[in-house]
Amino acid sequence: MKNRTTALWVARRLLLAVFVVLGAATAAFLGMELTPGDPVRTLLGTAPTTPALTEQIREELGFDRPLYVRYGLFLGRVLTGDLGSSYQLEESVWHLITSQLLSTVVLAVTGFALALVGAVLLAGSTAGGRRLPRRIAAAFELLTISAPGFWVGVLLLTVFSFQLRIFPAAGGDGLSGLVLPAVTLALSMIGTFSQVLREAMERSLEEPFALSARSRGTGLAGLRFRHALRHGLVPLVTLSGWTLGALLGGAVVIETVFSRPGLGRVLATAIISRDLPVVTGVVVVSAASFALISLVVDGLYRVVDPRLRETRA
Numbered sequence: 001m002k003n004r005t006t007a008l009w010v011a012r013r014l015l016l017a018v019f020v021v022l023g024a025a026t027a028a029f030l031g032m033e034l035t036p037g038d039p040v041r042t043l044l045g046t047a048p049t050t051p052a053l054t055e056q057i058r059e060e061l062g063f064d065r066p067l068y069v070r071y072g073l074f075l076g077r078v079l080t081g082d083l084g085s086s087y088q089l090e091e092s093v094w095h096l097i098t099s100q101l102l103s104t105v106v107l108a109v110t111g112f113a114l115a116l117v118g119a120v121l122l123a124g125s126t127a128g129g130r131r132l133p134r135r136i137a138a139a140f141e142l143l144t145i146s147a148p149g150f151w152v153g154v155l156l157l158t159v160f161s162f163q164l165r166i167f168p169a170a171g172g173d174g175l176s177g178l179v180l181p182a183v184t185l186a187l188s189m190i191g192t193f194s195q196v197l198r199e200a201m202e203r204s205l206e207e208p209f210a211l212s213a214r215s216r217g218t219g220l221a222g223l224r225f226r227h228a229l230r231h232g233l234v235p236l237v238t239l240s241g242w243t244l245g246a247l248l249g250g251a252v253v254i255e256t257v258f259s260r261p262g263l264g265r266v267l268a269t270a271i272i273s274r275d276l277p278v279v280t281g282v283v284v285v286s287a288a289s290f291a292l293i294s295l296v297v298d299g300l301y302r303v304v305d306p307r308l309r310e311t312r313a
Helices: 001-032 041-045 051-061 067-079 093-126 130-145 150-162 174-205 207-213 220-231 233-245 247-257 263-273 276-304
Strands: none
Touching: 001 067, 001 174, 041 051, 051 067, 093 130, 093 174, 093 220, 093 233, 093 247, 093 263, 093 276, 130 174, 150 174, 150 247, 174 220, 174 233, 174 247, 220 233, 233 276, 247 263, 263 276
16 A cells, blocks of 8 residues: 555656646747747848748748647657757757756755755754844845845955955866855855744744753753754755756856856857757756656655655655
């Protein structure tokens, strides 16, 4: 019975993941197709051409066909894993994505890890504590949540690259080129993480088990990190899963500000040039990653809180 419940749970999540990917791909396709202007002229740019050549390119790319026909062909390619080739670069979209994916993943994972560690330290040191430290932490969290990513990035570049010359200003390789982009990305998440974690930990500190632990002589620091932290992880796991899935949007801004290679810059360039295969390819990969992360997060729920193994199918 338990194995059957688990199998049904996995099947439902996988089916939902397929719908998420198809929905994201459809939205990207329609968004690019319904954008005003001639996509062929946008692709050609200022290059000299003739009406005959323009029509030839239109036929080769399939823009002479009705929208529903192009959508059907596009959906068929997505379902078979064929993302096509870039109009501009004449390169396989899969190769283009895989060549840039590692840089974005390293940036996203590093920024996420920094935000998670910072949030645990910030919330863990102030949960249930005195009012002044909590107010200072709350002010810092509000600042990080409100500050636009590009503004934080430019500020860090001004101080640490242009004035102090500690880190490279743009396009740096290795660890030195990763620090400022990762810190910028982390600052956009740490405030939200810390607020959610502190609220959950403070609720846990009011539970009977916390009073029992205190009566046995457990100090406030031990109570926070040994007992309340685990109980505060469930809402943080939820938020973390959503944030990881949405990091591509933040990566577009960060990679542009710091001139880093990655999927964010590839996507921004493809949107400007209306390179439909690249745009839809990046969106499909991002949606699939989001769905996979959501599946992992749901699985972590069942690890953190075993009661969900029986109540959620």
